[in-house]
Amino acid sequence: MKLVINGETRALERVNTISELIDRLGLGGRRIAVELNDHIVPRTRHAETPLSDGDRIEIVHAIGGG
C-alpha cells in the first residue's frame, strides 16, 4: 500500500492500523503524536484506527527549540 508519511510517499507492505505503522517504522514506545489526513489521532485510538491506501500521515516529536 502507498502512504504519504511526513510528506514522503512510501510503498509499504499492508499495515492495518496506526499502531502497526508506528511499530513498522521502529517508533513504538517513543513520545510521538500522529495526524491522519489532517486530524489528530489520540494515542488511545492508534490501535483501532485503520489505514487506507493514499492516507496522509504526520508523525512528530519534540526537539530542541526556543
Place this chain on the structure above:
Amino acid sequence: MTGSATESTPRFDKPLVIAGRSFTSRLLVGTGKYRDFDETRAATEASAAEIVTVAVRRSNLGQNPDEPNLLDVISPERYTILPNTAGCYSARDAARTCQLARELLDGHNLVKLEVLGNAQTLYPNVVETLAAARTLIDDGFDVMVYTSDDPIVAAELASMGCCAVMPLGSLIGSGHGLLNPHALSLIIEAAQVPILVDAGIGTPSDAATAMELGCDGVLINSAIAHARQPALMARAMRKAVEAGREAWLAERMPRKTYAASPSSPAEGIIGS
C-alpha cells in the same frame, strides 16, 4: 512546581503565576542550538529554569530506535514543557502545531505561540498571531504569546485572554539586547498579564535590565546555547534575572543631574 514556589521564593517576592501555575524562577530557557543533549541538560540545570521550551517537528523515519529523545533529557515530570510554534508563518500552521503538541504531551495545554512574518528577521506577524491566539484560546489552550514591542498589540493579546505576553527585546537570535526599552516600559505599565521579554537577550546585563524595567520574566535560548560555555552562561543569566528582579523590587535611587550628594559625609575632612 506549585507548592515548592512558596518555600523557595524569597519572602519579599511573590511567585510568577502563569495560567494558575506558580513558578519560583523568572528565567525561562529554550533547548535549541546546543551541540548535544548533555550540553542541553547541563545548561538547563544551571539556569534553574522551571519552564523550558521545545519545538515540534516531523520525526526522522530512518532514525535509530535507541536515539535519545529530548523529553528523556528534559522530562515533563521535572520541567513545565512549553512547546512552541517556531517556524510557523500562518495562524493555521501554528494552531495545528499546538494541537499536535497537546497530543504529544498528554493533554498539556500551555503553549508558546509565535507566528513569524519574515524568514530573514523572524519578526512576528502580528495579524496572524492575533488570529492564532483567538483560535487557540477558543480551543482551550493557555497561550503565552511572542509578539512585537507594540503596546497596543500587547494589550489586545492580553485582553483576548493570552496568559502571558512576550514582546521581543530585539530580533530572535540576534543578541542585540533591548533596543526599545521605552516601548517595553509602556507594555509593562499597562500589563494585565505577566510580561516576559522573549528574543534578543545577548548577555546577562540585558536580562538584568529587562527585569529592572519590571518585566515578570525573560526567555533566553541563543545567548546561553551559543556562549562558549553554555552552562556557565546559564548560571550567569540566572543570577542576572534574580539581581534585576530584586533591584526592581528594591526600587532604584532617583537619577540626579549633578553629583549634589556625596556618599561620604562632607564634615570632618582633614585640612578643612
